[in-house]
Amino acid sequence: MTAPVTRVLFADDDADTRALMRAALRRAGCDVTLASDGLEALEAFRQAPCDIVMLDVDMPGLDGHQVCARLRRDAGELVPIVMVTGMDDVKSVELAYESGATDFIAKPINWSLLGHRVRYLMRSYRAQLDLTEAEARTTAILDALPDPLFELDRDGRFTACHVPPFEPLAAPLRSLVGKTMAEALAPDVLEVGLAALAEEAEHGVCTGKQFMLQLPGGPRWFELSVSLKAGTTGATARFIALSRDITERKVAESRISRLAYFDPLTGLPNRQSFLDSVDRSIRRARREDTQLALLFLDLDGFKGVNDTMGHVAGDQVLQWAADRLRDGLRPSDLVARADASVPDAAPHPEVELARLGGDEFTALLSNLRQPEDALLVAHRIGELMRRPFVLEGRSVTLTTSVGIALFPDDGDDAATLLKHADTAMYRAKDVGRDNAQLYSASLTERAMRHLDLDTSLRAALERDEFHLVYQPQVDPSTGRAEWVEALIRWTHPTRGLVSPLDFIPLAEQNGLIESIGLWVLRTACADAVRWQAAGLRAGVAVNLSPVQFRNPNLLSTLVDALAQSGLPPSLLEVELTESALMDRADGTIAALHGLRAKGVRIALDDFGTGYSSLSYLTRLPISNIKIDRSFVAGLPAAGENAAIVRAVVAMADSLGLRVTAEGVETLEQAQLLMALGCDSLQGYYFSRPVVADAVPALLRQQWQSFAAGPETDAVP
Amino acid sequence: MSKPFSLASLSMALARRLPAGEPLNEEPGPQQALASAAPDRARVPARAAASIDTAVIDTLFDLDESGGPSLLREVFTRFLQSADQRLLQMQTALADNEAQALRKAAHAMKSSAFNVGASALARQYGALERCANEHQLHRAGEWLELARHEQACVKVALEDILREVA
Numbered sequence: 051m052t053a054p055v056t057r058v059l060f061a062d063d064d065a066d067t068r069a070l071m072r073a074a075l076r077r078a079g080c081d082v083t084l085a086s087d088g089l090e091a092l093e094a095f096r097q098a099p100c101d102i103v104m105l106d107v108d109m110p111g112l113d114g115h116q117v118c119a120r121l122r123r124d125a126g127e128l129v130p131i132v133m134v135t136g137m138d139d140v141k142s143v144e145l146a147y148e149s150g151a152t153d154f155i156a157k158p159i160n161w162s163l164l165g166h167r168v169r170y171l172m173r174s175y176r177a178q179l180d181l182t183e184a185e186a187r188t189t190a191i192l193d194a195l196p197d198p199l200f201e202l203d204r205d206g207r208f209t210a211c212h213v214p215p216f217e218p219l220a221a222p223l224r225s226l227v228g229k230t231m232a233e234a235l236a237p238d239v240l241e242v243g244l245a246a247l248a249e250e251a252e253h254g255v256c257t258g259k260q261f262m263l264q265l266p267g268g269p270r271w272f273e274l275s276v277s278l279k280a281g282t283t284g285a286t287a288r289f290i291a292l293s294r295d296i297t298e299r300k301v302a303e304s305r306i307s308r309l310a311y312f313d314p315l316t317g318l319p320n321r322q323s324f325l326d327s328v329d330r331s332i333r334r335a336r337r338e339d340t341q342l343a344l345l346f347l348d349l350d351g352f353k354g355v356n357d358t359m360g361h362v363a364g365d366q367v368l369q370w371a372a373d374r375l376r377d378g379l380r381p382s383d384l385v386a387r388a389d390a391s392v393p394d395a396a397p398h399p400e401v402e403l404a405r406l407g408g409d410e411f412t413a414l415l416s417n418l419r420q421p422e423d424a425l426l427v428a429h430r431i432g433e434l435m436r437r438p439f440v441l442e443g444r445s446v447t448l449t450t451s452v453g454i455a456l457f458p459d460d461g462d463d464a465a466t467l468l469k470h471a472d473t474a475m476y477r478a479k480d481v482g483r484d485n486a487q488l489y490s491a492s493l494t495e496r497a498m499r500h501l502d503l504d505t506s507l508r509a510a511l512e513r514d515e516f517h518l519v520y521q522p523q524v525d526p527s528t529g530r531a532e533w534v535e536a537l538i539r540w541t542h543p544t545r546g547l548v549s550p551l552d553f554i555p556l557a558e559q560n561g562l563i564e565s566i567g568l569w570v571l572r573t574a575c576a577d578a579v580r581w582q583a584a585g586l587r588a589g590v591a592v593n594l595s596p597v598q599f600r601n602p603n604l605l606s607t608l609v610d611a612l613a614q615s616g617l618p619p620s621l622l623e624v625e626l627t628e629s630a631l632m633d634r635a636d637g638t639i640a641a642l643h644g645l646r647a648k649g650v651r652i653a654l655d656d657f658g659t660g661y662s663s664l665s666y667l668t669r670l671p672i673s674n675i676k677i678d679r680s681f682v683a684g685l686p687a688a689g690e691n692a693a694i695v696r697a698v699v700a701m702a703d704s705l706g707l708r709v710t711a712e713g714v715e716t717l718e719q720a721q722l723l724m725a726l727g728c729d730s731l732q733g734y735y736f737s738r739p740v741v742a743d744a745v746p747a748l749l750r751q752q753w754q755s756f757a758a759g760p761e762t763d764a765v766p
Numbered sequence: 767m768s769k770p771f772s773l774a775s776l777s778m779a780l781a782r783r784l785p786a787g788e789p790l791n792e793e794p795g796p797q798q799a800l801a802s803a804a805p806d807r808a809r810v811p812a813r814a815a816a817s818i819d820t821a822v823i824d825t826l827f828d829l830d831e832s833g834g835p836s837l838l839r840e841v842f843t844r845f846l847q848s849a850d851q852r853l854l855q856m857q858t859a860l861a862d863n864e865a866q867a868l869r870k871a872a873h874a875m876k877s878s879a880f881n882v883g884a885s886a887l888a889r890q891y892g893a894l895e896r897c898a899n900e901h902q903l904h905r906a907g908e909w910l911e912l913a914r915h916e917q918a919c920v921k922v923a924l925e926d927i928l929r930e931v932a
Contacts (some may be wrong), residue, residue: 063874064874064877064878065844066841066844066845066878066882067877067878067881069837069840069841069844070826070837070841070881073830073831073837074829076831077828077829077831108870108873108874125914134841136873136892138892157877157880158877158880158881158888159880161825161828161829162828163823572882600927705777
């Protein structure tokens with residue numbers, strides 16, 4: 051880099067000094083202009099401005115100080131003006147600075163050093179020019195930046211800020227100066243800010259850290275860029291942080307994402323988004339070994355709306371349809387329709403909706419318990435859509451055809467499931483629209499039957515389709531029945547008698563067991579009271595479902611039923627299964643003790659088929675053990691069954707419990723069980739279950755000596 | 767920094783500036799040099815050495831654009847032409863009690879004397895300038911008298927050197 055020739059103006063009234071100065075400056079490579087007094091110097095500068103002005107102090111006319119002051123005024127602050135003055139003339143040096151001189155050279159002048167002196171001055175001058183230009187550039191750049199800039203120290207304290215012109219937040223931004231980030235920023239923003247400083251300090255670069263501020267005009271997003279100020283380090287480190295408002299970009303990104311994954315008309319996920327979601331759900335279902343259902347919906351008659359009323363009306367219907375699906379298939383809706391009373395029922399299906407295009411919608415159900423759940427949702431969708439849409443004053447009713455494909459049965463990838471659901475939807479159209487079809491036709495039938503049973507069961511109580519039958523429990527020592535077990539029967543209007551084995555599990559699942567159980571209890575109590583009124587003393591045993599047993603209101607329910615019927619508690623026995631006791635809670639154990647304290651008997655049903663834990667027997671207020679029919683069935687041939695019965699009786703004896711044997715079908719069995727010490731016997735050998743009206747006859751019956759065979763001696 | 771006066775260095779200074787093949791006498795003592803009437807190489811600088819700072823010769827040759835004696839001649843000649851006139855002005859100003867005029871003239875002469883390397887003379891004019899500035903005109907007169915003598919010596923020395931570089 052070759053520096054341009056330095057132009058020097060020198061004024062001195064002494065010709066020798068001028069000559070020497072010219073020689074010395076030329077030797078240093080300068081262009082020299084000479085003036086012999088102050089006015090001449092001013093004129094020379096006016097004609098040709100120069101880089102450095104050197105002025106003798108003592109000149110006739112205007113002296114050096116006056117010339118300096120005028121030049122400073124006219125030529126700006128930067129031009130170096132050097133006063134040449136006596137070495138001992140301190141006062142003159144002071145005056146020189148007051149009049150704006152840059153520096154001074156003492157006389158006698160050291161001519162050999164003068165050139166160096168000028169070079170140093172020029173370097174300083176040029177550095178100052180560069181600095182001024184850099185500052186001007188920086189200022190211009192900052193003013194052109196639309197972003198606020200902050201300077202922070204190592205502790206995160208704002209030490210300065212630059213706010214762009216027209217910045218609406220100028221005042222709050224400026225007020226940050228002097229505060230630390232910890233004092234001024236919300237915790238989440240602070241975290242981003244500190245992370246940005248740390249990243250910059252560690253890696254020397256930090257861009258793209260984003261944060262959101264809740265501002266009066268709404269939420270705004272910002273992106274932070276931080277750089278360490280050159281030449282600062284450690285405790286003196288200074289960071290420059292630029293905070294760019296990227297809200298518009300965020301909004302655009304979110305719009306792009308919505309366009310990519312959501313249907314702009316309805317706001318529902320689009321096909322791509324739906325397929326992604328199905329893939330994710332399939333992976334999860336595989337992991338968790340659960341079922342999925344993919345429902346394919348098509349609005350029957352939608353094409354007609356589009357054709358007769360136009361696309362605007364059609365789009366309106368699609369939006370309303372989407373709204374109905376969204377609003378009507380929330381988990382709470384599905385829970386309310388199914389069973390909210392079963393305390394630990396399996397989680398209900400989660401529904402994800404999408405619009406594939408046209409009038410085709412899909413719903414993905416995860417956490418499916420059984421195919422029927424999918425049909426229920428499909429029926430719900432049918433109900434939602436069947437409500438009339440009011441378009442331009444006209445009421446338009448649409449139905450829906452739904453096809454359902456199940457994972458894993460009907461396919462194990464999204465495309466297959468979608469294809470099969472589509473196929474099933476066309477079958478729904480074929481069979482007359484406004485219905486739902488599973489991809490597997492036989493499954494549809496079975497599920498429909500199950501659903502039908504469910505629906506019928508819900509109506510059975512109202513329609514009085516249940517009745518009770520009773521089976522006697524005979525005391526072999528007296529030959530008389532003092533207790534009967536109540537058993538429920540359901541007569542379906544079209545199917546006839548339905549086995550409790552079929553409908554009790556369903557009732558337990560859909561929560562009807564509570565009301566059915568209550569009906570059984572009340573009916574049995576009322577029947578027993580009637581027999582009592584007829585002078586017959588008989589206790590009644592009622593089965594309790596595990597679901598009922600878990601209900602915290604069990605005790606009060608039973609007590610209320612007894613009180614309402616007037617049956618003495620000592621004539622009621624509740625039968626529980628071992629599985630009901632398995633998950634017993636403290637509350638229900640307390641209920642059992644409460645019942646026992648009132649005199650209600652508690653029987654352990656089906657003993658021997660479960661865990662047969664002795665701890666139940668010792669810790670719970672059991673009064674009666676019922677040996678399961680499977681142990682009786684093989685008797686008397688099966689010696690090991692006899693051994694078990696003997697052991698159970700021995701154990702029960704020692705605990706003071708009664709033992710009832712179920713399933714007694716032959717005289718031999720009755721004789722053996724009596725010999726083994728059972729306290730009561732129940733089974734077809736004595737009587738099938740009979741209707742309530744037939745019970746009094748049984749109660750009057752006297753069964754004779756078992757050794758003599760099934761000879762009965764009925765008492766009229 | 768001005769180097770301390772030494773006859774040897776003055777001789778060296780001239781020797782460096784004069785054409786080659788004109789060796790100076792070695793070790794000429796001051797008395798010997800002054801006593802000698804012959805205008806040889808040693809005598810001229812020896813006489814000049816009493817009043818002139820030898821470094822100025824180097825400087826003036828250095829500053830000369832062609833490295834020759836032109837600048838030296840110009841500066842020395844102008845001093846010789848104006849010095850007595852200014853001395854006269856100072857004497858008049860002193861006689862007229864014009865301290866300010868005296869001060870200005872002394873200041874100018876101080877500067878001129880420095881320019882030709884007449885350091886002693888320059889210091890005397892400097893002292894004169896201070897006295898004039900402080901209106902101590904009696905003492906100013908004493909300094910002016912000293913300066914008059916010294917200036918005569920300086921002139922002789924400068925003329926000698928001018929002849930030498932002619």
